[in-house]
Amino acid sequence: MSDNTIYQFTAKTFHGLEKILASEVKKIGASDIKILTRAVSFKGDIEVMYRANYEARTALNILQKITEFTANSSDELYEKTKKINWDDFIKLEETFSIDKTIHSNIHKHSQFAALKTKDALVDFYNEKYQKRPSVNIKSPDKKINLHINGTKCTLSIDTSGDALFKRGYRKDTGPAPLNEVLAAGIVMLTDYKNIDYFYDPMCGSGTILIEAARIFMNIPPAYNRQKFAFHKFSNYDYQLWNKVKREAEKRINKEIPLKIIGTDIEDELIKITRKNISEAGLRNYIIVQRKNFINTKFENKKGLIVTNPPYDERIKSLDINNLYKDMGDTLKKGYKNWSGYIFSGNMNAIKSIGLKPSQKHQLFNGKIECKLLKYDLY
Numbered sequence: 001m002s003d004n005t006i007y008q009f010t011a012k013t014f015h016g017l018e019k020i021l022a023s024e025v026k027k028i029g030a031s032d033i034k035i036l037t038r039a040v041s042f043k044g045d046i047e048v049m050y051r052a053n054y055e056a057r058t059a060l061n062i063l064q065k066i067t068e069f070t071a072n073s074s075d076e077l078y079e080k081t082k083k084i085n086w087d088d089f090i091k092l093e094e095t096f097s098i099d100k101t102i103h104s105n106i107h108k109h110s111q112f113a114a115l116k117t118k119d120a121l122v123d124f125y126n127e128k129y130q131k132r133p134s135v136n137i138k139s140p141d142k143k144i145n146l147h148i149n150g151t152k153c154t155l156s157i158d159t160s161g162d163a164l165f166k167r168g169y170r171k172d173t174g175p176a177p178l179n180e181v182l183a184a185g186i187v188m189l190t191d192y193k194n195i196d197y198f199y200d201p202m203c204g205s206g207t208i209l210i211e212a213a214r215i216f217m218n219i220p221p222a223y224n225r226q227k228f229a230f231h232k233f234s235n236y237d238y239q240l241w242n243k244v245k246r247e248a249e250k251r252i253n254k255e256i257p258l259k260i261i262g263t264d265i266e267d268e269l270i271k272i273t274r275k276n277i278s279e280a281g282l283r284n285y286i287i288v289q290r291k292n293f294i295n296t297k298f299e300n301k302k303g304l305i306v307t308n309p310p311y312d313e314r315i316k317s318l319d320i321n322n323l324y325k326d327m328g329d330t331l332k333k334g335y336k337n338w339s340g341y342i343f344s345g346n347m348n349a350i351k352s353i354g355l356k357p358s359q360k361h362q363l364f365n366g367k368i369e370c371k372l373l374k375y376d377l378y
């Protein structure tokens with residue numbers, strides 16, 4: 001029997017991508033959408049949850065709320081957690097883990113709060129069956145999420161399992177690869193409509209190129225991914241999941257009018273990019289070549305550059321300011337009528353570009369504060 005229940009979900013994302021994620025979940029039929037910090041909450045049935053997992057490019061994972069309560073002490077957290085009918089979520093023979101996000105003066109020791117939650121869950125099973133499911137931190141069947149804000153505790157189950165940036169196409173990386181969710185978000189923040197060329201001149205392992213191609217062609221972000229945690233949920237509806245996949249795949253457009261191009265100065269990275277492009281099934285859609293971007297030209301064409309140059313963090317560059325100055329000069333001289341987006345975490349070097357940005361977005365790459373800056377070139 002199909003499950004028509006309306007559930008409460010939270011989709012997590014990176015700082016700066018919340019609005020894009022909100023529009024993505026709106027498009028797939030979610031309701032009651034709220035923008036939070038590095039997350040978006042929404043309501044929907046399991047079809048919305050399947051679609052969010054399959055189609056939301058900027059979601060890191062989709063949590064489904066189990067329950068919410070107030071706890072003024074760790075004992076209260078334990079008692080209320082133990083009252084949940086865990087049978088609905090975890091089978092005895094399955095493994096689980098507990099993830100936590102805690103902002104609270106009362107539950108200050110987040111490790112302890114997570115431990116109390118685990119104890120309550122285990123005691124629920126021990127008292128009922130004299131047996132218990134085991135903890136597996138690395139690869140659990142079910143991930144439980146404990147969120148505490150003050151005294152408000154929310155327990156959720158992760159419907160995705162492995163984080164959704166694990167798209168399934170990346171075989172190899174360079175020294176400083178962008179996260180796939182961040183790369184998709186960066187492309188979605190650009191004005192990519194009505195262009196003839198999309199060019200990442202410093203493509204590294206090709207993440208921006210692959211995510212861009214998938215956006216332009218409407219290829220679902222989880223197209224190459226086999227496993228989702230919800231496959232092991234008791235209400236898993238195989239037919240509905242297949243319908244969601246079929247419908248999304250019908251929207252794939254293989255006839256895109258623009259050309260997607262990538263270059264990098266390192267031969268080894270071009271090889272890696274080619275491997276990843278192949279794995280993503282995009283060999284006929286992206287052209288890559290080893291090239292130094294500096295002093296290149298692309299005349300009589302109109303296009304968009306989106307790139308993530310070295311920041312001098314993971315990739316040490318001899319003279320980072322000089323590289324950014326040369327990039328600015330190249331953009332000015334060789335790319336008239338193009339728009340250029342530079343994503344960088346080196347605010348100082350960015351000044352050396354010598355162009356005035358017409359748009360700025362603040363983002364983070366891991367812990368590094370970054371900016372995505374747009375330059376209109378004429």
Ligand SMILES: C[S@@+](CC[C@H](N)C(=O)[O-])C[C@H]1O[C@@H](n2cnc3c(N)ncnc32)[C@H](O)[C@@H]1O
Pocket residue numbers: 174176177178179201202203204205206207208263264265266269291292293294308309310311315
């Ligand atoms: C931060 S990495 C890009 C990572 C990429 N976004 C990814 O996801 O793998 C910066 C890249 O710029 C390349 N690079 C540096 N100087 C260059 C130049 N003058 N021309 C072309 N590529 C260059 C480096 O080889 C490196 O792969």
